[in-house]
Amino acid sequence: MKKGITVDSNKLTNDIKSVLEKYEYINVTHYNLGVYKLSLNRPEVFNALNDELMLQLSEVVSLLQDYGARCLVLTGNKKAFAAGGDIDEMSGKSYAQVVEEQYVTSVWSKLERRDIPIVAAVNGLALGGGCELAMLCDIIVAGYSATFGLPEVSLGIIPGAGGTQRLIRAIGKAKAMDVILSGKILTAIEAERSGLASRVVEDDKVVEEALYVAHHIAKRSKPVVNMAKRVVDYANESSLQNGMQYEQQNFYATFALSDQKEGMQSFLEKRQPNWQDK
Known part of the structure; x- marks a missing residue:
């Protein structure tokens, strides 16, 4: 770990500790200077984003923001940041259901309205909803193994959590059209060169680098x-x-x-x- 970055769990009150422990899909680690690492925790499905995971993430972000956190790092594991939305959950939904539930929008919009900065630490797969979640963050730090893409058209749908809107703003119309319509997968280097990722580092340094960025943010007013x-x-x-x-x-x-x-x-x-x- 880089100099000045330390785990500081002792400063968490027992009340917030007990609350955070209830979130099975989000593991929270507290560092000094008010920096928190949030790790997605559905490894058996490559951190596929179901309703419950996104609800828990939204609640944890809101809770930590109210608690006085200064910057968050969001990550997955070595194989996947998040491989996409949970197809098993989505496949049975009807048009009437997604409209009535405001599927995706109701939860993701709460994350969009946050004040606290989030740094995404991306290793492995960041596809579909996983790519959209990374783009929802403010800064993306990627490992060399990271891959980004929006392959929704191959499933008979289009991106629905901001993918079409954020990707074009990040990398331009021509590249965004290629990724969305043809299913092109961007490597970490391509993502950095295109402006999607801010930094690319060795896979085992991704979280460390993201924490380093977060700590520099947390040092400011x-x-x-x-x-x-x-x-x-x-x-x-x-x-x-x-x-x-x-x-x-x-x-x-x-x-x-x-x-x-x-x-x-x-x-x-x-x-x-x-x-x-x-």
Whole structure:
């Protein structure tokens, strides 16, 4: 583990420990600086994403955000980040059922609305819903063995958890069309070169690198990080003109923060800032 990154489970209160232990599909590890690693735990089906797993993930993220976490790392195992949606669960659903349940949308939209940054640590398969989940995160760190794809058309459906929308924004229309229509699988190197993944490292270093990134995020002022995340997210949803206006509004808003004064003063005094998160 890189210097400065340590497991710090003792700081978890007994109350939250007992709550987290109830989530069988999500294993939680607490590190210093308010960083948490969430590991998907359905190894027998390559972490296929069923309703219960996604519900548990949404609840854990919300719980940790309320608990004061500063950054999360989401990972799977050596074979798979997540191989896709649970086909066994989906296969029997009718049109009326998916519409009535707001299938996928009802749970995934809660994850989309979070404030806390999430770094995806991807080894092995990230296909279908697994690729969409990785793209739902803010940063993707991939191992050389990682593969990304949206093969839903081969099952008679299309991506339904943001795949068509996020992939085109990440890698452009031409490459996105190739992946979605032909079933092309992207290697980790292709994903990094295309702009989908941020970093590619050796497989056994993926989680370590993701934690390293998360700790650098966690060291910053929490309201400033959240503000920056919102502005970058907004860029995917707006015109350049609207995005520039939104950025300007948030830039001005940082000058109302005590952390802006502390950040600039610490720079002038050549010392580390003492963030107050306000």
